[in-house]
Amino acid sequence: MKKLSIKIWALILVFLFITIAFMYVFTDIIYEQLYVEHTKDSMVEVGENLQTMYIGGKVTDELVDKVDQYNLFSNYKVFAVRNPKELSACLPFEIDYDTLIGTDERKQLLQGDYITKIGYEKRFDRQVISVILPLTDQDRLEGILYLYYPLAKISELPKKEVVILISSVLLFAIVVGYFVRKGIQLLMKPLNELHEAVENMSRRNYETRVSVTSKDEIGKLSEAFNEMAAEIQREDEEQRTFLATVSHELRTPISYVKGYSEAIQNNFVEGKEKEEAMELIVREANRMERLTNEIFQLARSKNNIEDLELYPIVLAETVRDSVKLLEQQAENKKITLSVSLDENIIALANEEKLKQIFINVIENAIRYSMVGSKVNIMTKIMKEKAVIEIADNGIGIPSEDLPHITERFYRVNKARSRADGGSGLGLSIVDQLVTQHNGKLAIVSELGKGTIVTITIPCMEEI
Amino acid sequence: MTIVKDRKVFILLAILMVLTGCSEKGFTPINHHQSFVGAVNIVEPAVSFYDPSGDKIATWKFDKAYTGAVLIQKDQILMYGHELNEADLYQLSNGKKKATIETGVGATNAYYDEKNQLFFITNSANNTVTSYDLNGKKLNQTKLGNYPMSMASHDGKLYVVNYKDTVLSVLNMKTLEVEQEWEIDKSSNGIVVVPEKNSIWIGGHGEGSQPNQTVDIYDLHTGKNIGVLEAAFMPIGFAKSDHEVYIVNHGSNELVVTNLSGKVLWHIEVGANPFSVTYIRDQIVVAGYDDSKVYFIRNGKIEKEIETNKGPFQLLVREVGT
Structure with missing residues (x-):
């Protein structure tokens, strides 16, 4: 396949x-x-001047000679003709001779008009411009002045000039062709770079970038490519991190389970210790179960973003149900769940998923709040949307961690979180579910003072 | 009843009148006693009739491309055309067409011999001469040289110049048998018999680009070249009176008058490209083809010049005693 640059070059050529x-x-x-x-006009002028030499009567030898002499000084060939045979005087008799002027021309000349012709003349065997002027006395066509000039076509130029003409045209074409080719190469350079970069990308070299040298279409394409490459690279790194994290997260409980179960099998632990070990095994197994469930959910929801069925539900009820499920957990930490609900809000949501969102968020609030503190749960309508606000007075999140809080396995304090029993996927799932509800998740937090999580989802318009 | 009958008769008469009116439509009649010179114009086909003093009698304009005419007896003209299939015979005294003669295309010339009351038409398409009687009945036809055209007659013989050939044919007028063939120049045109001097004069345009500058004189019986008249430049029109021969040189726009021996008596520049000459009473008449004028010359001077229709090519003359 020919290169585009060659096609463009050929087209220009x-x-x-x-x-x-x-x-x-x-x-x-x-x-x-x-x-x-111009030549014709000038010939007519010359002819008319020569015509003045004729003073009537027969065309004399002297006049013929004078006209002949003019040839010595002129570019144009000129001769006087007085032979009636040449002047078609014998018509209407049939004649066996190719006369210099025809019947119609004779008629025109008899009226005193001159004739101009351009074309092939048999007499001179070439293309000529000719001007014929009458020498008339009364009504007699005594003779004519015949002026002619060879009509040199450009193609009839002397050989040397034709060679110069053709070679300069060729040279011009070669030079223009060369510069056009260079120009196209220059224009095509970023495209070639892009081509190489794409090939690099397909070889999984995601750090590949192209230099953006212009603001034209190719520049924009390069920019878009760079953005795409960055996104792919980020996605790739995320994937790697995710896999590393997942294996890491699973390895810890597995090693616990493996260690303690081996200890039990080998009877290294007995009595109360054995019970504690069994309890630990169950706890870690639960952790693994939960972790795999969450990963599965995350993967599934990511693949089925559009499948979530949304329908009108009474928001207050869903919130209340969720709170009810966590009341025991809160009570264990002596935390008060203060609920303030707008009973009229009908949200457009999936009840089960919405409940999951609330449970996750409220659970987090309970988890990171001090014993005996308070978690406020409030719903309201703002700008025709349902807003659910969950505020705690807990430990808060450092501002540098806040932008990453919804990333998978992101933990503010890894050691402590694991001890808290969190998988690091909770807020990731919440964020995804809120997105599936066409809603928004906003987290405001101040370290040591608390966190406010605001969820905004569409609600039914009031009829 | 009678009224109805009268009306029928009236209508019938009216129809008859219209019909005869149509068929009887003709040209201005030329009186039997009127002498005239007729200019046969071929650029705009017409015959213009002038009385001996140069006054116009009538113009017969035709819508047929006639290229020549000949006067037959005193009251008829035969109009023929090179591109026409037929020649038409008109009666002068009533201005009407009398007969049509099938000639076939290629008619170059027509000639009338008063003595034998025969007319002849030469044809360049089949290179023939054909004789007709006064009723237009075809009598004989003979094949001649290339392009027979100029004709003259004397003593039962018809002389035909073959224009694109080098042969003059001498024929028996009645049988049209070729009796002699004389060698002449190519492009010869114009012929006049001078019986007083036992000679026949032939002019011409000249072959190729060379204009002919002589009138060649031949022995009337043997065809032997007996003389050359040099005072000529493309002489093609001849006329003869009792003592003089009139020659028009169309190459030099000139009328040359000689005695019967060929001695130039005088000459005069006349017309533009004159093709034809004749004489009537004491006047010589010349027609200029390019200037479309007819000239009346008396005593060596142009006495009158008359604008005629375009392209006067031949002159017809009729002289009747008063």
């Missing part, structure tokens, strides 16, 4: 040759129009 051909024809026409017209 074709246009170049078409232009040259057109200019040739055009020049030829202009040449004929201007040069020939």
